[in-house]
Amino acid sequence: MSLKNQVETQLPTDWGIFKIIAYSEDADDWMPHIVLVHEKTDFEKPVAVRLHSECLTGDIFHSLKCECGKQLHRAMDYFSKNGGILIYLRQEGRNIGIIDKLKAYKLQEKGMDTVQANLSLGLPSDGRSFDEAITILEDLDVKSILLLTNNPEKIKAFENSKVTLIDFISIEIEPTKENEGYLRTKRDFFKHFLNLASI
Ligand SMILES: [Zn+2]
Structure with a gap:
């Protein structure tokens, strides 16, 4: 089986109107990947894209242990001004x-x-693959992208794909007392592009 566009419809949000699409192999899947395509997205130009791995505690409950929720909202703010695509991957906890x-x-x-x-x-330490996200972008006929990320693994994922990565846009969130240890591990172990001068 392969990943399929199961349904698409409109979703008005605080950040403008998106097309929302559910992608899964099985039509009965309760945890499909969710794609939001902002109404301002211009497919003739490099499209801003965020591959966001689900983080229930950060995205929904605004946990201070990580910066996922803040990155998600930063990406949504970016899309509201420039258009773009959020691919919300059901990859809780890496x-x-x-x-x-x-x-x-x-x-x-x-x-x-x-x-x-x-x-x-x-x-x-990290059990994610970004192959399905690339399959989705190919299915949406996205030719070239600007990736909103600090993660070199996400950048590397596009090396052998039909989707051309033109550049990446860093989304660095200010460290706090609760998340600085986590961000330090992201920078030092996972080699994310983070300056974090204060930690
Ligand atoms: Zn998180």
Whole structure:
């Protein structure tokens, strides 16, 4: 089976009107990838794209342990001015799922960082692939993109794809006391493009 556009319709939001599309292999999938295409998107020019891995705690509950929710809203602000596409990937906890992510949080309370916690649960430090996101962009007939990211793995994912990555736009969020350890691991272990001069 392969990923299919299951349904598309309009979604008015605080950031303007989007086309919302659900992509999954199976029409009964309760957790399809969700794509939002802003009404201002011009497919003749490089399209701003954010590949956002689901983070329930950050995106919905505005957790201070990570900066996912703030990055999501920064991307939505960008799309409201310039157009663009959000691909909301159902990859909770870098694809370990919400239960294991919360187990990892428990271990972090005892002093482990996000990588040590995942590894001690027998899980990968990052279990994500961005191949499905690229399949979706190809299906939408996107030719070239500007990627909103700090993550070199997301940039690398476009190396052998039909979608040309023209450039990336960094979305660095100010560290806070609650997330600075997490951001430091992102910078030092995952090699994200973050300056974070203060930490
Ligand atoms: Zn998060």
